Amino acid sequence: MNVAGLDLSAIQRELFFEESEYDARLSAIREGMAARGIDTLVLAGPENILYVTGYQTFGFHNYQLCVIPAKxxxxxxxxxxxxxxxxxxxWTDEVVPWDDTQDPTEVTITALRERGLAEGVIGIEEKAYFLRVTDWKKLAASLPNLIDGSGVVEPVRASKSPRELEFMRESCRLTDLGMTAALDEIAVGRTDNDVAAAAFDAMTRAGAEYLQRDPIVCTGARSGLPHACYMRETLKPGDAVLIELSGVYHRYYAPMMRGAVVGPPSDQIRRMADVIIETLEAAMAKIRPGATSAEVDAAAREVINRAGMWENYRKRAGYSVGLGMSTWVEGGIASLKEDDPTVLKPGMCFHLPMALRDYGKAGLGFSETIVVTETGCEPLGTVPRELRIA
Incomplete structure (x- = not known):
């Protein structure tokens, strides 16, 4: 490894995929580059950088790029x-480092010029979360043929390899452990923090890596707020509990949602659980090679609309999931939503987070991470798909 002449020979390389798999990824990406007339592709998304090179850090919010020349x-x-x-x-051998006293865009421009790449067509991931507008403007001012290179890598990532699926299955084993521990912790007098801590402890002790997202635990009135989380709330009789979490293994995620209630459920909570589970199973039944994202979303919507609960749902049916650094949502790959023409293929993985909320009062969710098989889909989790009564 060459980092500005620094001797890093004491660091043992650790690759999670064979170099042949990285070679295959790179070859497929270059086909996509050629199809769009891109001579050099510059990646800014941390997940895409990880996918192409194996490099990872929790400091992904810093300026970082992967430059892929045509050769x-x-x-x-x-x-x-x-x-x-x-x-x-x-697995790559060269790193161009920038120090905190330098402008990283100037370092990038110099590196491209030194390699004869600056005058060709350069595609950069303009849609990457961590490419700042100010940095893009500096690059665009010095690189005459800079275009948007977003969306070249994502089609290659869409269908997971056998090795990737191994990692996702291990991630889901950890998810199962975390969800089981969280559900077992629910009781009158416990707090939502207790539930989250139980999940985190179980997954971490079983081998999970650091999480991109803490276990999501919403209880009582807060369960009726989309994307709320634990905040020192004590569980009371009748409280609904919405839990969403995922283990992580080699940066691969397999999320799951489950719903619970403290004590006997009200008629409303019971009906919400029944409708959500029916919605989830309807979507799963529609998933198969050749089906479109829109068809899966329509199957979910049909159940929700028949129940008269659209305003309590009002969202897409799911999204691609797998590799995660900044998020476990691979939304740039595929979303299961209305009018989306994406055709499903074997090896694609999706999270189907079905949830209903009586806003500010109560909410429940049930989900599965699934892999598209040759004949349908396979859920990776094993926690029972039922309302847990604590």
């Missing part, structure tokens, strides 16, 4: 402190 190996542009990690995790 030759990719190279990384990284903050120096992060670049040392590339010696551990990346």
């Amino acid at each position: 030759g190996k990719p190279f990384l542009v990284l903050r120096f402190m992060e670049s040392v990690l590339a010696a551990r995790y990346a």
